[in-house]
Amino acid sequence: MFRIIGLIGLLATAQAAPNPHLPKATFDTVAPKLPKTIERGVLIVSKTNGWRHLEHIPHSNVVLTGIARELGRPAYATENAAIFNDEQLARFSVVVLNSASGQFLTEPQRAAFQRFVDRGGGVVALHAAGDNSHVAPWYVDTIIGTKFIGHPGDDDHIQPARILVDQPDHPVMKGVTLPWTPKDEWYSFSGDPAAKGMTVLARVDETSYRPGAKLAMGSHPIIWTNPNSRGRVIYSALGHTPESYDDPNYRRILTNAIRWAAR
Template sequence: MITLMTVALMAAQAVPYVKNPRNWPTPVMDQVAPAIPPLRKGAVLVLSKTNGFRDPDQIVAATSAVQEIAREGGRDVFATENAAVMNPRDLARFRVVVLNSTSGTIFTEAQRAALRAWIERGGGVVLLHGAGGDHRYDWAWYRDTLLGAQFIGHTSTPDQFQQGDIHVEAPDHPAMQGLPKVWQRVEEWYAFDRVPIGAGTRILATLDEGSYRPAPEQRMGRHPIVWTRCVAKGRAIFSALGHRAESYAEPLHRRLIGNAIRWAAGRHC
C-alpha cells in the first residue's frame, strides 16, 4: 500500500541535491599571478582562495579583520584570492602568509612546491578555521606536516553554534598572551582524527568537551583547538576558531590572530 508518506519520500529522493553556488563556487586553478603593490619588509599575505566550501560572509569579515590587525601591528598587508601568488618571486616579498579558510584543491604542483619551499626556508604561516577544515586533502604534506591532523567534522544543525570553554594550555606562549585561562565563546566546534604530535608540535589551547554537546564520533578526549608546528626552519600555527563572520569583531579573537601573526613572523618555532 502506497501511503502519502511513501509518495513524499519518493518525491524527495527524485530531486537531486544541488549545491548552493554561493557556498560551492566553480573551482578555478589560477595561473597568472596578481599585481602586488610596493610593500615594506615583513609584509603579510592573506590568501582566501576557495575551490571547496566557501562562506562569503566569513571570508570578507576575516580578510578585513586580518588586514586591520596586520596594519595595527605596523605591517603592510596584501589580500588576494589568486593562488598564483604562490611563486618564489612573490612569496619572497612576505614574512607571513595567512590562509583564511582556504578550501579544496587550490594550488598547482608548482604553487605547492613554492609554498612548501618558502615555509621550509623560514616562512611563517597562520591557518585560520577552514584552512584546516576539509574532509579530505590530496596534498598529503599539507595535511600531515603543516596541519598534523585530519578534520573529521564539526557541530551541526540544530546545534551548530554552541557555547564552549577553551582552556589555554600554554599561557607562556606568545600566541596566547592576553587570553584568559578559560575562554568561553560560541563557535562551530571542529574535531580531528588525532591529536597532532611530532614536528615540534605544541598544543596551545584545548576544547572542554564537557562544556558543549559534541556528537559521539567527534569526542577526542584531549581536544586541541589551537596548535603550532615546526616545519624545517619555518613555523605554522592553526586556529580552528572563526566560523561566524561576527567573531572577527571579538576583541579576544582579534588578539589571538594578532598574536599568531607576530609569532609567525618570528625567527624561532
C-alpha cells in the first residue's frame, strides 16, 4: 500500500513539474553592468517569456558571439531585458534577438528599443523572435511584418527543404551556395510580409518538404528585411536546431546580416 501511494506521489510530482520550454514569465528591472570595452558592439539577447528553444540557444549564443568578434566588434550576450535602456543601448550597433520570445520587454524597455531603431540601430531577429508570442504593435510592424501561424509537427517536425534566394545580390545573401537544403523547423505565416512593405530575400520551396495543408503558403518567405525602418532590420525564420548554426551557408548569412545591420 505504501509503495502504491509513493508511486502515485511520484507521478503527481512528475505531472506537476514545470515545462522547461515554457518558463515562468519574468520582467527585469535592474540592468546589468556592462564591460567598459563595449562600444559599437553586438548585443545578443535570448530572453524568453514564451517558448524557450533550449536546444539551440546555448550553442547559437556562442556562434553569434564568435561571429561578432570575427567582425571586430565586442559582443555581449544576456537574458536581462533591463539592458533595453537608452544609455546602454547607445553602446551597441546591433541587437540580435536570438529566439527571444514572449512579451519580454516592459513598456519603457520597448520604447527604448524603438528609439534605438529610430536612431539607426540594427536588428537581427532570429527564429522565435518572429513567433506569435510577440503582440506589441510596434514590434510586429517593424520586426516581423506578418503573423506566425505554426510549423509541421510529429514526424514532419524537422525536415530538409530547398531554399530559394530572391535577392542574391543583397549584402545579406552574398556568398550563399546553392542548391541548399538545410534541415529545420519550417515556420509558416499568415501572409507574405512583402504585402507590408518588407523585402523578401529568400523563400522555402514548399514542393521540397511537407508543410501540411493548413501551413502551406504557396510563396513562402523565410528571410526578409524592413526597408522602411530607420535602422536596418532583418528577420530570419531559420535556426531551430543547434546544427543550423554550424551550417556554412547559415553562418555566412548571420555574418552578413550582423555586418549589414551594423552599417
